[in-house]
Amino acid sequence: xxxxxIQIRDLHTRYGEHEILKxxxxxxxxxxxxxxxxxxxxxxSTLMRHMIGLQKPDQGSVFVxxxxxxxxxxKEREQMLKKxxxxxxxxxxxxxMTIGDNVALPLREHTRLEKSTVDIMTRLKLDLxxxxxxxxxxxxxxxxxxxxxxxxxxxxxxxxxxxxxxxPSAGLDPxxxxxxxxxxxxLKKAFKMTIVIVTxxxxxxFLIADRIxxxxxxxxxxxxxxxxxxxxxxxxVRQFIERLPDSEPLDGSKYLQTLIGDSFHGI
Amino acid sequence: xxYCVKPLAQITIVFGRRLLTFFVHLARIAKFFxxxxxxxxxxxxxxxxxxxxxxxxxxxxxxxxSLPIVAVITFFVGLIIAMxxxxxxxxxxxxIYVADLVGVSITRELGPLITAILLxxxxxxxxxxxxGTMKVGEELDALQTMALNPVGFLVVPRTLAMAIVxxxxxxxxxxxxxxxxxxxxxVSLDIPVITYINETTQAILLKDFLTGLTKSVIFAVxxxxxxxxxxxxxxxxxxxxGKATTTAVVTSIxxxxxxxxxxxxxxxxxx
Ligand SMILES: Nc1ncnc2c1ncn2[C@@H]1O[C@H](COP(=O)(O)OP(=O)(O)OP(=O)(O)O)[C@@H](O)[C@H]1O
Ligand SMILES: [Mg+2]
Numbered sequence: 326x327x328x329x330x331i332q333i334r335d336l337h338t339r340y341g342e343h344e345i346l347k348x349x350x351x352x353x354x355x356x357x358x359x360x361x362x363x364x365x366x367x368x369x370s371t372l373m374r375h376m377i378g379l380q381k382p383d384q385g386s387v388f389v390x391x392x393x394x395x396x397x398x399x400k401e402r403e404q405m406l407k408k409x410x411x412x413x414x415x416x417x418x419x420x421x422m423t424i425g426d427n428v429a430l431p432l433r434e435h436t437r438l439e440k441s442t443v444d445i446m447t448r449l450k451l452d453l454x455x456x457x458x459x460x461x462x463x464x465x466x467x468x469x470x471x472x473x474x475x476x477x478x479x480x481x482x483x484x485x486x487x488x489x490x491x492x493p494s495a496g497l498d499p500x501x502x503x504x505x506x507x508x509x510x511x512l513k514k515a516f517k518m519t520i521v522i523v524t525x526x527x528x529x530x531f532l533i534a535d536r537i538x539x540x541x542x543x544x545x546x547x548x549x550x551x552x553x554x555x556x557x558x559x560x561x562v563r564q565f566i567e568r569l570p571d572s573e574p575l576d577g578s579k580y581l582q583t584l585i586g587d588s589f590h591g592i
Numbered sequence: 593x594x595y596c597v598k599p600l601a602q603i604t605i606v607f608g609r610r611l612l613t614f615f616v617h618l619a620r621i622a623k624f625f626x627x628x629x630x631x632x633x634x635x636x637x638x639x640x641x642x643x644x645x646x647x648x649x650x651x652x653x654x655x656x657x658s659l660p661i662v663a664v665i666t667f668f669v670g671l672i673i674a675m676x677x678x679x680x681x682x683x684x685x686x687x688i689y690v691a692d693l694v695g696v697s698i699t700r701e702l703g704p705l706i707t708a709i710l711l712x713x714x715x716x717x718x719x720x721x722x723x724g725t726m727k728v729g730e731e732l733d734a735l736q737t738m739a740l741n742p743v744g745f746l747v748v749p750r751t752l753a754m755a756i757v758x759x760x761x762x763x764x765x766x767x768x769x770x771x772x773x774x775x776x777x778x779v780s781l782d783i784p785v786i787t788y789i790n791e792t793t794q795a796i797l798l799k800d801f802l803t804g805l806t807k808s809v810i811f812a813v814x815x816x817x818x819x820x821x822x823x824x825x826x827x828x829x830x831x832x833x834g835k836a837t838t839t840a841v842v843t844s845i846x847x848x849x850x851x852x853x854x855x856x857x858x859x860x861x862x863x
Contacts, residue, residue: 377737406739417730421722431738483738 330355330487330519331376336385338371345371347543348385358513358520360530362565363540369523370414370491372540376521377411377489378402389487407435410480414491414523416472418464418479424451425460428479435483450478455504470497477505481512487519488512494526506532527566531555539565624743624821628751631744643749650753654715658761661714662707666765669702670694670772678781687781691788692795694773699796703765704804705852708811711758712844716819719750720840723823724833732824742824751816758812759805766804807855811848818844 329352336349345368353359363369374380375387378394386393389409394402418427429447432438438446451457454474464472473496480488493509494502506529512518513533524530530537530551537554539547541561547554554562563569636642677693723746726732732742770792777783783791822840826832 374733379733379736403739406737409737411734411737413730413734415730417734419731419734420725420729431740434738434740 328355329353330390331521332388332391333372333376334386334388336372336375336387337383338368338375338380339383344543346375346382349540349543349545351538351545351548353519353521355519356513356517357535358509358522358533360534360537361521361523361540362525362530362537365525367540368543369540373489373491373521373523377409378406407431407483408486410483410485410488412473412477412480412488412490412493414495416464416469416476418472418476420464422463423460424456424462424464424467424475427464427475428460428482430479431482446482450481451475453481453508454478455501470501473497474501474505477508484516485518487521490520490522490524492523492525494524494529502526502529503532505529509533527568620825621817621821624824625817627743628747628817628820631741631748632751635744640744642752643745646749647752650750651757653718654711654750654753655757655761658711658714658757659764662710662761662765663768665710666698666703666706666769667772667775669706670698670769670774671776672772673697673702673769674773674776678776687777688783688787688791690773690777690781691783691791695770695792695796696800698769698773699766699804700800701804701852701856703769704762704808704811705848707758707762707765708808708815708848709845711754711761711812712815712848713841715754716815716844717837717841719816719819720822720837721833723820724826724836727824727826728829728833743820747816747820750820751813754812754816755809758815759808762805762808766801803855803859807852810851810855814847814851815844818847 331351331353333349333351336346337344338346349372361369361372371380375382376389378387378389381395387395389405392401392405394405397405418424419430422430425444425447428450429443432443432446436443447460448457451459454477456471456474456478459467459471459475464475467475473493477490477493480490490509494505497505509520509522510533513520520533522533534551536550537547538545539554539562547557547559547562549557555566557563631640632642673694674690678687678690681687681689681693723732726746735742735745774785774788774792777788778785819840822836822843826836
């Protein structure tokens with residue numbers, strides 16, 4: 326097996342009292358599509374922020390292509406970031422710029438390409454996500470799903486080696502969502518991209534994932550390929566696959582206590 | 593026993609915490625200022641050009657759009673000073689010195705100060721709100737992952753724009769302030785326009801005018817630094833943006849007056 330392109334070692338993160346990630350160790354390999362699954366609020370976005378060097382872990386480290394983004398020199402870090410594309414959960418488009426300018430920005434700032442070349446490349450990327458003709462729109466004039474696709478186009482502008490997507494298909498209609506999945510498959514095949522995806526959509530997971538990691542309670546409780554995931558006996562995995570709700574609280578008085586808090590003791 | 597100790601301990605704790613956050617803020621502002629200087633002065637030598645296009649856009653927004661309000665307000669202030677000083681000088685029959693008083697106080701002090709306070713309210717708040725909204729919407733994070741430094745990308749053009757625009761507006765403010773005095777002098781004190789202008793040009797030294805402009809450059813840096821710093825420190829949604837905006841305006845007006853005091857005291861003591 327080739328050397329890991331992203332190495333996460335014993336990563337711990339806390340927000341105040343809450344420890345969100347409690348020692349994550351993961352290897353992500355070149356050209357694979359790696360899916361991070363987990364329940365809402367379990368720390369998937371936080372883990373992704375660590376991988377792109379936006380957040381300093383309390384303990385542990387992340388290496389991308391062997392480099393720790395947080396301690397790397399400025400030039401090195403910049404070189405690295407130019408080859409990374411990120412789609413944020415909330416799109417994070419620049420609201421003061423048109424869609425076209427959003428997509429073209431990295432090219433304008435990092436390359437010396439002619440304006441006409443930049444325009445063509447921008448149109449190509451927007452075309453890729455099905456948004457051709459929307460160059461002059463402002464982000465506020467697009468629907469949530471369209472913003473997400475525009476943000477994906479922007480993430481692809483610099484033809485990254487590694488693409489990070491935080492819930493790329495959340496809030497999209499099923500047809501467009503499948504379109505995004507196929508786009509990801511195409512990117513993987515055509516450009517040999519390493520793709521890290523956070524998602525909830527099981528259908529899309531089974532379509533695109535090479536390997537899956539399931540986060541639960543700050544730990545990786547499952548790591549493996551699709552087939553192993555489907556067969557895994559871990560109750561958390563089963564709950565995910567079979568879409569089971571949390572079990573009802575059995576003890577009525579305890580449930581009541583969680584609802585009314587400590588005042589219960591005083592009664 | 594514990595009853596009397598408690599309040600004292602509590603005061604100490606509260607006060608200590610205040611002091612601590614004050615120093616934390618101070619350290620962060622210093623680091624922020626250092627970053628700005630780096631991206632403004634050093635980075636261009638390392639192949640990262642300043643975004644002149646964005647600077648011009650900011651200059652238009654900060655400068656051109658503030659022209660009318662700066663002109664009107666300083667004209668009124670010139671009028672007011674002229675009236676106030678005429679009231680005093682009439683008793684000595686020396687109303688011609690209204691020109692001196694208006695000219696000197698406007699160019700040395702009020703022109704730069706009033707323009708800076710106006711711009712702190714207009715553009716300082718806008719900077720804080722804009723950057724704060726970008727922080728909330730993860731736009732600053734997006735910039736960073738695109739290998740674009742938010743300080744170099746957002747703060748440097750604004751600092752440059754303000755440092756160019758504020759002195760220009762101050763010149764305009766000086767002119768309109770003097771014009772205010774001139775109008776009063778001509779209309780109600782019967783001073784001929786030519787006489788008033790001659791008196792003014794004799795009264796104002798080039799030095800007065802230039803110290804005023806120097807001050808306005810310092811004020812420009814304060815306005816942008818405070819606004820941007822507040823924007824970058826926004827936490828938690830729209831409410832945080834609102835708070836940052838208010839804090840930016842209040843803090844920068846306070847710092848502008850403090851800097852003015854220090855600057856004037858230095859000039860005063862060195863003669
Ligand atoms: N800036 C912050 N300050 C305090 N707590 C935070 C902060 N950011 C995230 N958290 C907490 O960390 C936890 C993980 O957040 P994160 O955004 O990583 O979740 P997630 O797995 O991406 O969830 P979702 O699927 O809903 O996007 C949450 O419980 C959240 O309350
Ligand atoms: Mg998330």
